[in-house]
Amino acid sequence: MQITLVQGDITEQDVDAVVNAANSSLLGGGGVDGAIHRRGGPAILEECRKLRASHYGGGLPTGQAVATTGGDLRARWVIHTVGPVYSDTEDRSALLASCYRESLRVADDLGLRSIAFPAVSAGIYGWPMDDAARIAVTTVRSTATLVEDVRFVLFTPDAYRAFERVL
Numbered sequence: 001m002q003i004t005l006v007q008g009d010i011t012e013q014d015v016d017a018v019v020n021a022a023n024s025s026l027l028g029g030g031g032v033d034g035a036i037h038r039r040g041g042p043a044i045l046e047e048c049r050k051l052r053a054s055h056y057g058g059g060l061p062t063g064q065a066v067a068t069t070g071g072d073l074r075a076r077w078v079i080h081t082v083g084p085v086y087s088d089t090e091d092r093s094a095l096l097a098s099c100y101r102e103s104l105r106v107a108d109d110l111g112l113r114s115i116a117f118p119a120v121s122a123g124i125y126g127w128p129m130d131d132a133a134r135i136a137v138t139t140v141r142s143t144a145t146l147v148e149d150v151r152f153v154l155f156t157p158d159a160y161r162a163f164e165r166v167l
């Protein structure tokens, strides 16, 4: 597996799947979630609503992942995962690691070769970037997968540098 770092906008990536740092409602939000739904168009939300009705009446649990169409994105798929909200008092890193593992498992189920991840939980959900980067990279490295190209797409220079230090 090759791991690469990109500074930029995940919605522009030419990969099989982009991962969305969603919330359990799957119905959109701010940050990377808002950007993906804006650029990908209404087909993504439509599939999210269907998934809620068919499988996730109570919402997608934290640490799990599920795929929809990529709509108008270059990526054919969006894999939605729900990161944990950062906590000072409770160690939720296993849930954050699960987001990366489960996203790769969904990609494997679909037979995908390339995937782009944002820094899940490291925005609105408040996870310190250095720690989020460490969990992201170590989890992806230690996951058995057929995905060959894993791209971390970091929105800011600070986030890029945090991932660079870990790599």
Ligand code: AR6
Pocket (backbone or CB within 6 Å): 008, 009, 010, 011, 021, 022, 023, 028, 029, 030, 031, 032, 033, 034, 035, 083, 118, 119, 120, 121, 122, 123, 124, 125, 126, 127, 153, 154, 155, 156, 159
């Ligand atoms: N491309 C790549 N990275 C981005 C982009 C983009 N277009 N936009 C933001 N980021 P966040 P979370 C970075 O807040 O912390 C939503 O409302 C951002 O700078 O998107 O998991 C959901 O609906 C940060 O480094 O996700 C949830 O309610 C990283 O992506 C909640 O936010 C993640 O920030 C999830 O919060």
